[in-house]
Amino acid sequence: MRMTVGEIIAACGGKLLCGDPNTLITSVSTDSRKIQFGTLFVPIVGEKTDAHSFISATFAAGAAATLTQEHDGMIDSHAWIRVQNTEQALQRIAAVYRQRxxxxxxxxxxxxxxxxxxxxxxxxxxxxxxxxxxxxxxxxxxxxxxxxxxxxxxxxxxxxxxxxxxxxxxxxxxxxxxxxxxxxxxxxxxxxxxxxxxxxxxxxxxxxxxxxxxxxxxxxxxxxxxxxxxxxxxxxxxxxxxxxxxxxxxxxxxxxxxxxxxxxxxxxxxxxxxxxxxxxxxxxxxxxxxxxxxxxxxxxxxxxxxxxAEYRPLAMRQQIHHVSDVTIIDDSYNASPDAIRSSVDVLCGFRTGKRIAVLADMLELGDFSQQAHFDVGAYAARAGVDIVLTVGERAREIAEGARSVNPDFVCYSCGDNAEAIAKLKSLLTGGDVVLVKGSRGMKTDQIVKALL
Structure with a gap:
């Protein structure tokens, strides 16, 4: 990108506190650890961190300018641009830049x-x-x-x-x-x-x-x-x-x-x-x-x-690995009911050994959470999954859903990833296929890494 400080001020309605409006900006970053020469630093005020405290460090790393919503005056050779809200200013600058x-x-x-x-x-x-x-x-x-x-x-x-x-x-x-x-x-x-x-x-x-x-x-x-x-x-x-x-x-x-x-x-x-x-x-x-x-x-x-025909799945998105005659479907990036059903269909397309689904909590479902987990378990049982391992408290309802279809369905409910890993290793034999999936916050990629 190439924008001058003056163009950035016009785009976001900011005020130049100090510095040269003709300064050329060649990149924008909200991460103080990713600064290049010519960067405009945008300090975001988050729930845990106020990035305004990193402004000086970004200038030392080569930043040319910064936005600020916490300063009304400044004397510096770098450009400081006062805005009402740094996140909204970032969005306005990007919208103007896109129109080019x-x-x-x-x-x-x-x-x-x-x-x-x-x-x-x-x-x-x-x-x-x-x-x-x-x-x-x-x-x-x-x-x-x-x-x-x-x-x-x-x-x-x-x-x-x-x-x-x-x-x-x-x-x-x-x-x-x-x-x-x-x-x-x-x-x-x-x-x-x-x-x-x-x-x-x-x-x-x-x-x-x-x-x-x-x-x-x-x-x-x-x-x-x-x-x-x-x-x-x-x-x-x-x-x-x-x-x-x-x-x-x-x-x-x-x-x-x-x-x-x-x-x-x-x-x-x-x-x-x-x-x-x-x-x-x-x-x-x-x-x-x-x-x-x-x-x-x-x-x-x-x-x-x-x-x-050149497509390759991204990391943790239905990547298929083969380890010691065991097939691992790594779909650990995130999870929702629809996504789990699609992944279960992929798992059940394999016709070798046991088809094992490791399913962790799905988050951000609110009042729908209990029913959604239950329904996923019922779907897995009907689709042809042989064994379900659940991880987390919410996911215990997946086991209940599976057993509602077949009271003898084989389910194991694990409290955490470590317990799931240990149980999996005791179950796996040659020819088995394992699907691993859960919401990002459950970090089910740890299970995949242990198997690999």
């Missing part, structure tokens, strides 16, 4: 599968474009603005993940990223503790379209019941993807091999065979979204499909 680029911006949201879909959309578009995509989990009120500053004149398209957990957040993200196109993967019950109902979740996520223009398109999963209810919605052009016969981009003849999935893409104007090195119907749906976006933006479908 007249390339297609694609926003990705949904309750489950945002990151995988973002990866696939970016990969499919790379068949014809130099693509900037969200890295890591930079999809939030602070992360998305920082992602905007990574766009440069060399990019021909941008794919940005947009995550929200409360009222009003998606509207703010839409003002920052101003996506020309948007993909919505599904409407589940992630973050329902704050948003209370799935209809509220849908309404909030639809704010991704707040900055749409006349040529904008919303890509929706036709296999999701709530999203399918938007058929015929006036005012927004919608392109549908899924397996339903009425979807614009749909998958037929889905075949699964040891570590890949093949399907026939049916689309306006023709069809195409697609091979995806990932398992699960949910990944077929993610690939359909990517192919729909790519074709809409002019990427030849054969090129987009060839790029998707």
């Amino acid at each position: 680029f007249h390339i297609p911006f694609v926003g990705i949201t949904g309750s489950v599968g945002k990151t995988t879909t973002k990866e696939m959309v970016a990969l499919a578009l790379s068949g014809s474009f130099n693509v900037m995509k969200t890295e890591g989990n930079y999809n939030s009120q602070i992360g998305l603005p920082l992602t905007m500053f990574r766009v440069s004149d060399t990019h021909q398209a941008a794919v940005v993940e947009m995550g929200m957990s409360n009222f009003g957040e998606m509207s703010r993200l839409a003002q920052i990223a101003a996506p020309d196109y948007a993909v919505m993967t599904n409407i589940g019950i992630s973050h329902i503790e704050q948003l209370k109902t799935q209809q509220n979740i849908l309404s909030e996520k639809l704010h991704i379209t707040d900055c749409f223009h006349k040529d904008s398109i919303l890509f929706l999963n036709g296999d999701d019941a709530l999203l399918a209810g938007l058929r015929g919605k006036p005012g927004i052009r919608i392109v549908w993807f899924g397996t339903a016969s009425w979807c614009d981009f749909r998958a037929e003849n889905i075949r699964t091999a040891a570590s890949s999935t093949r399907f026939t893409l049916i689309m306006p104007g023709g069809s195409c065979e697609v091979e995806l090195p990932a398992l699960g119907l949910h990944n077929v749906t993610n690939a359909l979204a990517a192919l729909a976006v790519a074709k809409t933006l002019g990427v030849p479908t054969e090129k987009a499909a060839a790029k998707l």
Whole structure:
């Protein structure tokens, strides 16, 4: 990025306390440990730490300027910019910076599968474009603005993940990223503790379209019941993807091999065979979204499909490992009811030894928590899981759900990861397949690391 201090002040409505308005800013950081020469430091006031205390250290590391909401006067050779709120100022600067680029911006949201879909959309578009995509989990009120500053004149398209957990957040993200196109993967019950109902979740996520223009398109999963209810919605052009016969981009003849999935893409104007090195119907749906976006933006479908054949799962997202004749499905990054059901389907696609599901607490489900855990257990028992190990207090309800289907179903409830690891090691024999999944706060990746 390249902005002067003067341009930053104009963007956020700040006041220069000291320093030169012509100072050139070449990067923005909220992390005092990630400072380069020419960085604008944005000190965020968090629940535990007020980053204003690190301003001096950032200047010593090479920062050129800082925002501040806690100083009214300053004498220094560096630029200090007074704002009312540093987080809001960061968002305003990012929104102004984004408007410099007249390339297609694609926003990705949904309750489950945002990151995988973002990866696939970016990969499919790379068949014809130099693509900037969200890295890591930079999809939030602070992360998305920082992602905007990574766009440069060399990019021909941008794919940005947009995550929200409360009222009003998606509207703010839409003002920052101003996506020309948007993909919505599904409407589940992630973050329902704050948003209370799935209809509220849908309404909030639809704010991704707040900055749409006349040529904008919303890509929706036709296999999701709530999203399918938007058929015929006036005012927004919608392109549908899924397996339903009425979807614009749909998958037929889905075949699964040891570590890949093949399907026939049916689309306006023709069809195409697609091979995806990932398992699960949910990944077929993610690939359909990517192919729909790519074709809409002019990427030849054969090129987009060839790029998707290069897809590799991200860390802790259904990565498959083989250790001593045991297969481990590492899906430990996070969990929600819909995501667990999709992962259980992948587990039950294996036909070798015992199919063991290690399932930890799902967080942020509020009043839905007990029933959601119970229902996941019942689903696992019906799907064909042989053994369930639960981790955490909430997850004990998963065992109850499994036993409601079959009183003799084999379940073990563990208090923590260490107990689960010990139990697993006593159970595993050659040919077994283990799925490990839980909310991020449960740190179930520790279980995977112990097995590896």
